[in-house]
Amino acid sequence: MERIAESIMLSWGGKRMVLAFGAGALAVLALPPFNFFAVLFVSFPVLVWLLDGASGSAEAGIVGRMRPAFATGWWFGFGYFVAGLWWLGNALLVDADGFAWALPLAVLGLPALLAIFYGAATALAWLLWSDGVGRVAALAAAFGVTEWARGFVLTGFPWNAIGYAAMPAPLMMQSAEIVGIFGMSALTVFVFSAPALLGTRRGAVAGMVAALLLFSLHIGYGWLALHRIDSADPAPARTVVRIVQPAIDQSAKWDMAERERIFARLLQFSAVSPRDGAPRPTHIVWPETALPFLLTENPGALSRIAGMLQVGQTLVTGAVRFEDGIGGAPQRFYNTIYVIDDEGQIIGSADKAHLVPFGEYLPFERLLRRFGLAPVAETFGGFSAADHRTTLSLSGGLNAVPLICYEAIFPGLSTLSGSRGDLLLNLTNDAWYGMTPGPYQHLRQAQLRAVETRLPLVRAANSGISAVIDAGGRVVGGLPLGEAGVFDVALPPDTDTVWSAGNRRFSFGLIIVILAMMAGFARRSKIQRFD
Structure with missing residues (x-):
């Protein structure tokens, strides 16, 4: 595995782009309808090793030095969103005469925009990058934050957040009650990135033990939660x-x-x-x-x-x-x-509050209609929220x-x-x-x-x-x-909830703080070793 890790770290140019894109696209097999979550044990170690080798010129300033890490995450995200959202183009073919021209924007343009979030995640992680388990914690914290941001920036589009990939069955969904989907996204990245430590040795034992413990708690809580639901006295079904x-x-x-x-x-x-x-x-x-x-x-x-x-x-x-x-x-x-x-x-009656941009309404409507754009579902001229x-x-x-x-x-x-x-x-x-x-x-x-x-x-x-x-x-x-x-x-x-929405937000914040502290401590230790 060390030889594979070294080869990926030293890759450059087009090969690096293809590896990042392929790792992101492969991760989609963990989502429905495939539900093969084990592929994440390949996708995220590859991403970690690519980031290990993503170093910019020391003379380029901090933005220039972050650029290779951002590009690596962007290509990973581009592969993930193209493979996971290509079907959006099918909506444009319902009225092909009016919207087929926009097919590249749906199939490639939207994934390119969403990939910016993953590029931002890897760039943020690079700021706390180290050579042990700390870098896995940094990547997990950064992904958790950017998946959370994807839920509200520009009205939000948190479709296929990474955490869903770790929930192929109800047994593996129950942890969302405690940490929410964004907390699950951070923990998913940590657990499935941990095998990358086997390719570089440093921190491998601690990282793998932590990942195994988290995965065991995930499964264990799933069993307990479902057992609690099934053990409750059922009320007579009147509806x-x-x-x-x-x-x-x-x-x-x-x-x-x-x-x-x-x-x-x-x-x-x-x-x-x-x-x-x-x-x-x-x-x-x-x-x-x-x-x-x-x-x-x-x-x-x-x-x-x-x-x-x-x-x-x-x-x-x-x-x-x-x-x-x-x-x-x-x-x-x-x-x-x-x-x-x-x-x-x-x-x-109840009206829809969160409309689909470009589907049910047109952002910047006056401007974009001048260019002949219209919502895809414009049967009645677009919807109001x-x-x-x-x-x-x-x-x-x-x-x-x-x-x-x-x-x-x-x-x-x-x-x-x-x-x-x-x-x-x-x-x-x-x-x-x-x-x-x-x-x-x-x-x-x-x-x-x-x-x-x-x-x-x-x-x-x-x-x-x-x-x-x-x-x-x-x-x-x-x-x-x-x-x-x-x-x-x-x-x-x-069923009675054991954890409220407010508590889930607290859990998510606590997870990010702990992961960031792990990453910061590891980064500081690395700097001290080289001083």
């Missing part, structure tokens, strides 16, 4: 949820000629009789923007919904909500969840925390001040991305929100993957990607 997955092709979704067929399909699936002896559903859930029209344009829709619903049933559906401008103000459209009772009355977020009241005394589409990837949106809610409600339309890894990655991130909050999660997706997930992140019912149909599941109970 039965029916998820409708219509699998409507995205290109047909807003076709005027297809609207009646789509609506009839939703009503037909919703009215399917339960299996023999099974209780009828109390709540029927349709996906994001399931209604293929504005309710104000189809006054008979509510009466048809009422005719489909049985007494006591409630429909929860995604829809586009229209709000007319007042006093010359422009019209507004919202990505909304409606709650409709058995009399066809709208008894609750909700002024505030609140729980959504359902029938049966349930309060749901609404997470529309990719709101589920933001940990902070799954908790609301003043109300924990009884469940998480995630309506989405991943049909934009076809039969690609995207929907699998989206589901995994939604699972982690259930673990962090210890709330069951109800997820309805147009083309999949629809699922009902318990407080331990386990899928208790669902439909696979691309399949049309319905399924009924008794809503799993929530």
Whole structure:
């Protein structure tokens, strides 16, 4: 291994770029749908060894000396995000005539921008770089900080944070309750970078023991947490949820000629009789923007919904909500969840607060529209964001925390001040991305929100993957990607949390401080050895 490490350290030019890009791309195999997390034991040691050899000219100043480390991390990140997000280009092909020109921007441009975060991580780590376990701690701390920053800079896009790669199964998801996804990202980098120490010997024993201990605690806590959930006295299941997955092709979704067929399909699936002896559903859930029209344009829709619903049933559906401008103000459209009772009355609604840049709205709109740019989902001219977020009241005394589409990837949106809610409600339309890894990655991130909050999660997706997930992140019912149909599941109970969102933020900060102190102490010891 020492020979391999030395060869990678001494690589230069194009070979160094290819190695960094390849190591990042390889790490994607740890993500859904592959879940082969062992590849990280290759990807991160390669990154460490590349950084060992990333030295700039001593006369170039600190920025010049950091540049090789930044470039190494940038190429690693570019490989990771190209391999992990290439499927975003599929959304542009739904309306190829209007958006195919932007394919390189989605497939290469966005990964190039996101890779800046990983370049920043390796540049920060270089400031505390040493020749032992300290450099692994420095890299872990820097990745934790930059993954956290990726969650809010320029509205945030924390998709595929490194921590998800260490959670291929519910047993390995439970630590997120204590440290959150960003703390998991830092610890993941530490554990999977530790084998790099075997290639340079110094600090190998201490680093590998620490990594083994962390991994054992990770697995051990997973077992304890799931055991605690399973040992709780189950409350009688009074809520039965029916998820409708219509699998409507995205290109047909807003076709005027297809609207009646789509609506009839939703009503037909919703009215399917339960299996023999099974209780009828109390709540029927349709996906994001399931209604293929504005309710104000189809006054008979509510009466048809009422005719489909049985007494006591409630429909929860995604829809586009229209709000007319007042006093010359422009019209507004919202990505909304409606709650409709058995009399066809709208008894609750919640609008999406965190919109997708370039998908649902156009940043710097006035400027960019001059260049002919428009949001990809501009059926109604783009969406407006909700002024505030609140729980959504359902029938049966349930309060749901609404997470529309990719709101589920933001940990902070799954908790609301003043109300924990009884469940998480995630309506989405991943049909934009076809039969690609995207929907699998989206589901995994939604699972982690259930673990962090210890709330069951109800997820309805147009083309999949629809699922009902318990407080331990386990899928208790669902439909696979691309399949049309319905399924009924008794809503799993929530579980008391042992660690709050505020405590998770504290845990994350403590992890970063400890890792940074380890790195700083090792750096200082190295300087003293050479003085």
